[in-house]
Amino acid sequence: MPVRSSGFARQGWLLAVGSFATLAAGAAQAATPGLSGEKASFPPFDPAHFASNLFWLAVTFAALYWLMSKVALPRLGSILEERAETIGRDLDQATQMQAKAEDMAQAYEKALAEARKNAQGIAQTAREAGAKASDAQRHATEAELAAKMAQAEATIAKTKTKAMGNVRDLGSDIAVAIVAKLTGQAPSASEASAAVDQALTHG
Template sequence: MAQAQTTNATTEAHGGAHEDVGFPPLKTETFAGQLVWLAITFVLLYVLLSRLVLPRLGGILENRRSTIATDLDDAAAMKQRAEDAGTAYEKALAEARSRAQGLAQETRSKLAAESDAKRKVLEAELAKRLAEAEATISAKKAQAMGNVRGIASDTATAIVERLTGKAPSAQTIQAALDAVKA
């Protein structure tokens, strides 16, 4: 009973008779109007989306698709250029190494030839000096040998004179020296 009094009090406060309060979309009296408004709203929303929003979104998606395709093409081209540059670098490096080895070999050959030439000049000079030294030694030896006979003769004369008290004759000394030499 208390609930009925509360409902009547609420109805009188709103200034009207007692009506059946419920969820408006489920009332059968308003289905036709609701369906008309639904159709109008759907058509307006469809026109708005198909004419304004979807073309803009399609343009944005196509723009992004073309930008991505262009970026991928640019990346592929840059990758190809990088590979070409790497290949060219490797080729240039190989050529530089071969040129460096050629120059080193040429320099070694040149230095070896110069060294051989200097060695031959030095050997020729040393051979000449050796020949001169041998000639000098032979001359000195011959000269010394020539003096040895005179020294031997003088020594033998001095020894015989000391031992015997009398100097031997020069022919006796020469004959003795000739006998020792032979």
């Protein structure tokens, strides 16, 4: 900011010098006789007042230069410097906030990707567990049905054997009765049983 202050001081000094040159040129022009031979009567342009005018011009110029260089320009420079620092801080804060926002966005995307991955893993595990449970239930059901079928077959075979024994005994009795009625002589139990067994085997 000192560079700006010195620049403003040079501009003020050049302005004062220009004003001084303008006044001097006006005074010189006023001191020159006009075409009509009359001299200007305006007091500031009267040659008799040149010395005092130049003195007060120099005093005014020095006071203005001192005021501009020591008071106005430093205050203006400090204001501009403070504003530049404020803008710089705001820009830095904006950059930091943008960086934080980008970091938060990246963290959110990462968390979202991990959540999706975890959800897919959980779904796959659930599917596998469901398939295993279904297979186990199916095997258990098949084993239960096989056991019931074997038990039923055993019951049927036992019932059939018992029924065949009853049929054999009943057939033997019937055969003895029929032979006794036809021939008048009853065969032995062994002969009747052998005849019934033969008939059942060939039947």
